[in-house]
Every structure is written in structure tokens, then in C-alpha cells.
Amino acid sequence: MVERGAATRISLAVLVRLALVILTFVLIIVLIVFGAGKLPTVFGQLGKGVRTFRDEAEKKDSEPLASTATGAAAAPGASKYCSSCGKPNANGAKFCASCGTPLAA
Numbered sequence: 833m834v835e836r837g838a839a840t841r842i843s844l845a846v847l848v849r850l851a852l853v854i855l856t857f858v859l860i861i862v863l864i865v866f867g868a869g870k871l872p873t874v875f876g877q878l879g880k881g882v883r884t885f886r887d888e889a890e891k892k893d894s895e896p897l898a899s900t901a902t903g904a905a906a907a908p909g910a911s912k913y914c915s916s917c918g919k920p921n922a923n924g925a926k927f928c929a930s931c932g933t934p935l936a937a
Contacts, residue, residue, distance in 0.1 A: 912936075 866874050911920040912935050914928035921929055928935060 862874075863871065912923060912925060913920055914931060914933055914935060916933040917928060917931045919928060919930040921935060925935055927933065
């Protein structure tokens with residue numbers, strides 16, 4: 833009888849080999865499609881795209897939304913209240929600035 837740990841190690845080794853074969857295959861296809869001369873440019877642009885995405889995602893977490901930065905809470909007499917979260921919204925707003933729920937007309 834085969835031990836459970838041994839079977840797991842065997843299947844893990846097979847998965848690692850399969851992943852390496854797939855990675856090699858993908859790299860060969862990329863080399864064929866783009867050619868050896870364009871690879872640094874292609875991967876450089878890919879790196880810039882990932883870096884830009886990461887920077888924008890971090891910036892989004894640190895900055896408040898535009899609708900909340902302008903002061904979404906209007907004067908008490910001239911505001912609609914969200915039925916979901918109860919926060920005040922501007923009179924002409926169609927969606928709640930706090931939770932995004934559509935406001936009643």
C-alpha cells in the first residue's frame with residue numbers, strides 16, 4: 833500500500849513538471865510570434881503596464897472618491913437620504929455617494 837504522503841509528493845512532482853513544460857511551451861510560442869529582437873521591448877512594456885496598474889491601485893486606496901471629496905453631504909433641508917445606509921445625498925443625485933444604491937426619484 834502506498835502512503836498518502838508519498839502519493840502527494842508524486843502528484844506534486846508531476847504538477848511541477850507539467851507547469852515547467854507549459855511555461856517552456858508558452859515562451860517558445862512568444863519567441864516565435866514576437867522574435868528575439870522584440871522580446872526586451874515586449875516584456876518591458878508588460879512590466880510598465882503592471883507597474884502602472886499597481887501604482888494606480890495603491891493611489892486609489894489612499895485617495896477618497898471624487899464624490900466624497902467634494903462634500904456629498906448637502907444641507908439638511910435640500911438632501912435625499914439613502915434607504916439602504918441612511919446617508920444624506922445631494923438633491924439631484926441618482927445614486928448614493930456612500931454605498932452606491934440607486935436613490936428613489
